[in-house]
Amino acid sequence: MAKTAAKGTKKVTAKPAAKPAKAAAKATTAKVSAKAAKAAPKVRAKPAKKPGVKLSMLRPSVNNMTVRVFARAAGLDHAETDAWGLTRTPEFLARNPAHLTPMIEDKGLPRGVLWESCAIMQYLANKHGLDKFYPKAPAKRAMVDSAMFYLVGTLYPYVARATYPALGFPQYAGEVGHSDAHPDKKSEAQKAAAAAIAEPLEVFHSFFRDGKPFIGGANPSIADIRLAATLEFLAVINYALPKWAKDYMAAIEKKLGKAYAEPAGDVRGYIAHVKAQAAA
DSSP, X not given: OXXXXXXXXXXXXXXXXXXXXXXXXXXXXXXXXXXXXXHSOOOOOOOOOOOSEEEEEOTTOHHHHXXXXXXXXXXXXXXXXXXXXXXXXXXXXXXXXXXXXSEEEOTTSTTSEEESHHHHHHHHHHHHTOTTTSOXXXXXXXHHHHHHHHIIIIIHHHHHHHHHHHHTOOOOTTSGGGSOOOHHHHHHHHHHHHHHTHHHHHHIIXXXXXXXXXXXXSSOOHHHHHHHHHHHXXXXXXXXXXHHHHHHHHHHHHHHTHHHHHHHHHHHHHHHHHHHHXXX
């Protein structure tokens, strides 16, 4: 009888004592969790950051390709807008009466906008301290400037006269291609322009590069980007580039990677489309 009573007593007193302890522990944990939740700072979603530079561009253009390559290579925070068919709208003309692309919009500019590819690259390089692409040393900078101005003033007009008819781009007023001259005369002018390209092209090789990989030295400068983009157009007339020029363009694309390849792809795609249409 004594053993049975003892066993019963143990069963009655052991279990009820443990339950209140577990309940108290759970209650304490819940209070701590609630306090921690109140004390924790609330995480708010940050508003989307606006791009630092807005770029209006036309994909088939090498002038536009120039700035697109530069913005990517320099790692600039920018957003691109395709302005195809919009450059003559009242809204665009109100900002840019020259109706030209590429055009950037930036708060730091006196009129808020800037066009001309070389001027855009110079401005952005100066603003962001991109010495790698546009050296600060006066002599080195002068050579980069000279190469760009020589390209715009001498080489590019020849390239435009030689390629624009095949690309379907409008000719400049005063040019034979823009006139009512006989098609034979227009063809002669186009061939003469293509033949004239060799001389200024050699100047870039022998004078501006002068044995260096690029005009900028070991790295491509803004003048190199402008030159390489210009040479892309020559594919539309199957221009026989000298070996050094082919190697030069390949070296720039390898050095800049996707920054060059992606915008170049748009130009090359357009050229392939034009050539396919001509062959059809």
